[in-house]
Amino acid sequence: MNFDTISEPLARRLADGLTRLAAVARQLDWQAAEAAGLSPTQADILRFVAGRAGGTRLTAAAAHAGVRKATASDAVASLERKTLVRKSADTQDGRAVVLKATAKGRQVAEAWPASFSPVVEGLSADEQALLLGLVIKMIRQLQQRGLIAPQRTCVTCRHFRENVAPGSDRPHFCALVKAPMADRHLRVDCPEHEAA
Numbered sequence: 001m002n003f004d005t006i007s008e009p010l011a012r013r014l015a016d017g018l019t020r021l022a023a024v025a026r027q028l029d030w031q032a033a034e035a036a037g038l039s040p041t042q043a044d045i046l047r048f049v050a051g052r053a054g055g056t057r058l059t060a061a062a063a064h065a066g067v068r069k070a071t072a073s074d075a076v077a078s079l080e081r082k083t084l085v086r087k088s089a090d091t092q093d094g095r096a097v098v099l100k101a102t103a104k105g106r107q108v109a110e111a112w113p114a115s116f117s118p119v120v121e122g123l124s125a126d127e128q129a130l131l132l133g134l135v136i137k138m139i140r141q142l143q144q145r146g147l148i149a150p151q152r153t154c155v156t157c158r159h160f161r162e163n164v165a166p167g168s169d170r171p172h173f174c175a176l177v178k179a180p181m182a183d184r185h186l187r188v189d190c191p192e193h194e195a196a
C-alpha cells in the first residue's frame, strides 16, 4: 500500500483543512456579530472603517467585505442608525463622501475578538511565525490575481525592503520607521501602509 497513490492530492487535503478552519472562524465571527447586534457584513465593514482613521470610501468597504456596493450601502445605513459610523465630506474631494467610525464604533471594533485566535493559539511561537509568512504569501498571490481587494500588508508596501540582509535574523527593513524586521514582524493590516 502506497499513500502517494491512495491519498487525495496534497493540495486538495490542504484546501479541505483550511475550509474547516475558516468555518470555525466564521461561526465565531457570526456569534460575535450577533452579540453586538450586527449582521456579519455590518461587522466586517465596521471593523474595516474603524481601522482607517482618515476615513474610507464605500467602494473600498464593499470590496473588503466582498459584497456589492448596494449591499454595503445598506449595511452602512444601518451602522449610521446605530451611531457606529458617520459620513463626512472628503477633505481631498469635496463632492465625495468618506465613512468614519464614531467613538462608539471604534470601541466596538477594538473589543472585537479575533475569530481565528482559537485556531492559532495552540501553535508555538515559531510555528505561528512560519504560518504568518505563508499567510502573507497567499494574500499577496491572491491580490496579484485580483481575487481579493488590496490589503495593507508589508509585502505590498512602498516602505518595505524585502530580504535586504539575507542570512541575518531580521532580513527585512521598514523604511518608514527605519527598523529591521523578521518574518514574525510582518504586518497583515498596517495603518501606515502605503501601496507600492
Ligand code: SF4
Pocket: 152, 153, 154, 155, 157, 158, 159, 160, 161, 173, 174, 175, 176, 177, 187, 190, 191, 192, 193, 194
Ligand atoms: S509601514 Fe507598515 S506595512 Fe509598510 S513596511 Fe512598515 S510596518 Fe510594513
